[in-house]
Structure formats: structure tokens, C-alpha cells
Amino acid sequence: MKIAVVGGGSTYTPELVDGFARLGSMVSELVLIDPAAERLEVVGQFARRIFARHGHPGRISWTGDLDAGVTDADAAVIQLRVGGQAARISDETFPLGEGCVGQETTGAGGLAKALRTVPVVLDVADRIRRRARPGAWIVDFTNPVGIVTRALLDAGHRAVGLCNVAIGFQRRFAGVFGVPPDKVVLDHVGLNHLTWERAAYVDGVDRLPQLLAQRLPELAAEVEIDQEVLRTAGSVPSYYLSYYYHHDRVVRAARDEPTRGERVAEIEATLLDMYRDPALVEKPALLGERGGAYYSEAAVGLLAALHGSSSPDVHSVNVRNNGFFRFLPDEAVVEVSARVGPDGPVPLPTAPVPPEMAGLIGHVSGYEDLALQAALRGGRPRVYRALLAHPLIAQHEKADALTDKLIAAGSQHLSWAP
Numbered sequence: 112m113k114i115a116v117v118g119g120g121s122t123y124t125p126e127l128v129d130g131f132a133r134l135g136s137m138v139s140e141l142v143l144i145d146p147a148a149e150r151l152e153v154v155g156q157f158a159r160r161i162f163a164r165h166g167h168p169g170r171i172s173w174t175g176d177l178d179a180g181v182t183d184a185d186a187a188v189i190q191l192r193v194g195g196q197a198a199r200i201s202d203e204t205f206p207l208g209e210g211c212v213g214q215e216t217t218g219a220g221g222l223a224k225a226l227r228t229v230p231v232v233l234d235v236a237d238r239i240r241r242r243a244r245p246g247a248w249i250v251d252f253t254n255p256v257g258i259v260t261r262a263l264l265d266a267g268h269r270a271v272g273l274c275n276v277a278i279g280f281q282r283r284f285a286g287v288f289g290v291p292p293d294k295v296v297l298d299h300v301g302l303n304h305l306t307w308e309r310a311a312y313v314d315g316v317d318r319l320p321q322l323l324a325q326r327l328p329e330l331a332a333e334v335e336i337d338q339e340v341l342r343t344a345g346s347v348p349s350y351y352l353s354y355y356y357h358h359d360r361v362v363r364a365a366r367d368e369p370t371r372g373e374r375v376a377e378i379e380a381t382l383l384d385m386y387r388d389p390a391l392v393e394k395p396a397l398l399g400e401r402g403g404a405y406y407s408e409a410a411v412g413l414l415a416a417l418h419g420s421s422s423p424d425v426h427s428v429n430v431r432n433n434g435f436f437r438f439l440p441d442e443a444v445v446e447v448s449a450r451v452g453p454d455g456p457v458p459l460p461t462a463p464v465p466p467e468m469a470g471l472i473g474h475v476s477g478y479e480d481l482a483l484q485a486a487l488r489g490g491r492p493r494v495y496r497a498l499l500a501h502p503l504i505a506q507h508e509k510a511d512a513l514t515d516k517l518i519a520a521g522s523q524h525l526s527w528a529p
Contacts, residue, residue: 112137112418115184115243117235118191118253119143119173120151122382122401125394127188128158130407132165137420143173144180150383151175157386164392177238184243186414189235189259190252193227194524196379199372203365205516209509212354212361213370216254216304218503219513222482222494225258226517227524229486232259236268248417250410251429257303258479260429261444262486271456272429273413274303274446276349278405283333284311287326288318298461299427299448300468304351305475306427306446307344307468309461319347344467355471358503375401416451423452430456438469443476474502489527491518 114131116124124143131138143158145151155173162171174180181187192199202220203213212218236249249270251260260272277299278292285292290313298310298317311319323330323341331338334350336357341347354361378401385395413428415421425448432443435458439445449456464472478500485493491514498510498517522528 112185112414112420113140113142113183113244114138114414115142115144115181115187115239117144117177117181117187117189117239120145120147120154121190121192122154122379122386122398123190123406124154125157125161125386126398126401126407127190127410128161128171128407129394130411131169132161132167134408134411135167135169135415137415137418138167138169140170140172142180142184143171144175144177145173146175148175153383153386156389157391160389160392161394177235178242181239182242184239184247185418186248186250187239187243188250188252188410188414189232191228191231191235192253193224193231194521196372196376198224198227198521198524199375200370201520203370203372205520206513207362207366208516209512210359210362211509211513212358212503213365214354215372216256217351217354218501219498219517221255222485222497222501223517223521225255225482226486226489226494227521228253228255229259229262229483230526233262233266236263236266236270240268248414250413250417252406252410255303255479255482256429257444257446258482258486260303261442261479261483264431264444265442265483269455271413271417271451272303272444272446273409274427274429275404275406275409276304276306276351277308277427277446277448278409280308280311280347282405284308284318284322287322288313293424296425296459297427297448298459299446300461300464301349301446301472302444302475302479303429303446304349305355305472306349307352307464308347309345309464320345323347344465354503413451417453417455419453423450425449425459426451426456428456430458433458435461436464436469436472438473439476443480445472445476471502474500478502489525494518 202215206213206219251272256272263270285295296312310317335353432439447458449458481497495514
């Protein structure tokens with residue numbers, strides 16, 4: 112199985128490579144693709160050392176030529192970041208001036224990222240479709256995953272979106288229960304970066320109520336959301352829900368702290384220096400601070416299931432709604448637990464979500480639809496409309512000011528911007 116990694120020069124990539132080295136016996140060839148030649152060389156050489164350290168027989172190569180890299184691929188992973196960390200830092204800062212959360216995947220920052228990312232990903236996907244093997248899967252790890260996956264599916268690509276939030280909870284719960292991770296099946300529902308764990312089944316028994324009863328303070332602290340929210344919902348929200356449940360508190364704290372993007376930029380510089388060391392043959396502990404915990408295991412497991420190299424297994428993925436939530440249109444993209452095989456993901460059934468979840472999911476899904484239209488067609492009116500629809504903004508004065516700030520900050524990446 113040949114896998115192409117678009118954005119392979121990322122400091123994330125050794126995490127993915129480590130997963131394939133340990134778990135990816137189906138991989139015969141791994142091609143890292145990135146226009147940043149010097150960076151790609153460093154990451155590529157380190158990737159080869161990781162494979163060698165684990166005795167993996169697969170071949171690793173790298174190239175700046177996208178067309179050559181994806182030719183005859185059986186699957187492609189897209190993990191690119193348009194604009195690099197500088198754009199991320201902008202996403203995390205310009206909304207704060209209007210009293211709104213600054214974050215790269217939600218709110219105004221998330222829209223800015225979607226606008227510059229969707230056109231690039233669609234171009235990459237078109238080239239994959241022309242040159243990869245027929246039926247090749249695209250696994251999207253590029254944020255905002257829900258919007259990007261919707262763009263890919265609307266364009267007719269064989270694509271599925273992946274996030275590491277659910278697998279992190281699965282590993283965390285398995286450790287508490289004292290069982291292997293694959294024994295824990297989550298009822299993971301919502302939209303990308305707007306999800307809740309509503310159940311955690313072990314041998315068919317939901318152990319989440321017990322977990323909430325015994326470890327509520329600990330769980331609340333981990334997701335940075337007050338205990339009363341978890342108690343009321345009877346579920347564990349993703350920490351991304353803190354931007355909704357504690358918006359003003361998050362904004363106040365962000366004004367006094369360096370951005371996450373600034374911290375990541377520092378980590379990346381250090382990691383690249385470490386990767387240059389020919390004696391380094393295993394991913395360093397510092398990579399864990401870069402983010403994306405368990406990303407490799409999620410990606411390897413998903414690709415193995417899609418390729419038929421494992422029995423159909425349950426993964427949390429971004430897929431078409433297709434009736435999963437009755438209050439959303441079928442063409443919307445949702446993030447849910449699904450059984451995955453060579454024919455793709457099939458969502459596991461779940462009970463209807465309560466009104467407070469349904470309302471927020473519906474609100475954000477409506478914004479995502481408008482965000483995609485703005486990304487595809489451009490124009491200030493579409494950007495304003497999407498921002499006005501976002502529940503973290505939803506006021507004319509804020510949406511109007513943020514529209515101009517967003518366009519000014521991202522103009523070099525927006526072909527339609529003045």
C-alpha cells in the first residue's frame with residue numbers, strides 16, 4: 112500500500128511515521144510531499160531512521176512535486192497548513208480586539224483558516240484524483256476538518272475527515288477502566304471540534320455514568336469546563352466546547368498569555384534542530400507538546416480499515432450526515448463514531464441528542480455551510496454573513512468589524528481580496 116502525505120514536511124509527520132513504523136504493516140511505500148525542501152529533507156531523513164529503528168521494510172521517499180508524489184498512491188493524507196504558523200498566530204489574535212475568542216478552528220479565526228485552506232485542498236484533491244489509483248481514499252487531517260471534509264465530499268472525492276479528540280478520550284477512559292483501548296467504544300457525536308462523549312461502552316455496558324460520578328472534578332479540569340456543565344449534560348464535552356461554555360473567560364485569559372501559535376512555533380524550531388541529529392531514531396518527548404496526541408494511531412487504524420487490512424472497526428470520523436441528526440440536512444458533515452471498512456464509514460446508531468446539544472450543533476452547522484460558500488466563492492458579503500451566523504459572534508457590530516480585519520489579515524491568501 113502506497114500512502115502519500117501532503118504536508119509531509121510538518122513537524123507532526125514523525126508522529127504519523129512512528130505509527131506506521133509500529134502498527135502499519137500494510138504500508139509498502141510512504142511518500143512525504145512538501146514545497147519546503149530543506150525542512151522536508153530533515154523530516155524525511157528522520158522518518159527513514161524511525162522506520163529502520165522499528166525494522167519496518169517499507170520505503171520512505173520525499174518530494175516537492177505533488178503530482179509525482181501522489182501518482183499510484185492507494186491513499187493520501189492531507190495535513191497542510193496554508194500560511195504556516197504566522198497565519199495561525201493571526202487567527203488567534205485579530206478576533207480578540209472585538210472581544211471574541213481567537214482560535215484557529217472556530218470563530219473568526221476558524222473562518223479565516225477555512226477561507227485560505229479550502230481552495231488549496233480542493234486543488235490538491237483534484238490532482239490526487241487524476242494521478243492516484245482508482246478508488247484511493249483521501250484522509251483529511253487539515254483544519255477546520257468539518258468544513259474541509261464537506262468541501263471534498265461536495266466535489267465528489269472519496270474522503271473522510273479525521274480528528275484526534277475521540278481517540279484521546281478512548282485512551283484516557285481505557286486507562287481508568289483498566290482495559291485495552293479497543294475494548295472502549297465511544298458514543299462520540301457532534302461536529303468537528305464541537306463534540307461530546309455521551310457513552311463509553313466496555314463489553315456493551317456504558318461505563319461513563321460511573322466515570323462521571325467518581326471523577327467529575329478531574330474530567331472537568333482536563334477539558335477546562337466547569338463541573339456543572341458536565342453534570343447537567345451527563346456527558347464529557349471536548350475541550351473545544353470551552354470556547355462556547357466559557358467564552359468570555361477564555362477571551363480574558365487569552366489577552367494575558369502568548370498565543371498557542373507562538374508556543375508551537377518555538378516547539379517546531381526546537382524539533383527541527385532535534386530531527387537533524389543523525390543519532391535520533393525515535394520521536395522525542397517534545398513532540399507530544401506539539402499537539403495531535405494519538406494522531407498516528409487514529410490515522411493508521413483508519414487507513415487499515417479503509418484498505419481492508421483489518422476487520423471493520425469503530426473510528427470517530429467526519430462523514431455526511433445522511434439522516435444521522437434529523438435536524439440537519441443530509442449533505443452536512445458530522446463527526447461521529449462509525450464502523451469503518453473498505454466501503455467507507457457507517458455511523459453507529461445513537462439516541463437523539465438533547466435540545467441544548469441539538470441547538471448548538473444546528474447553529475454551528477449552519478455557520479459551516481455559509482463558511483464553505485465564502486471559501487468557494489469569496490466576497491465580503493459572504494464573509495460577513497458567515498461571521499454573523501456564528502454563535503460566538505452573532506452581532507452586527509462585531510461581525511462587520513471582524514470581516515474587515517479578517518480580509519486584511521489574510522489578503523495574501525485570498526485571490527478575491529482587494
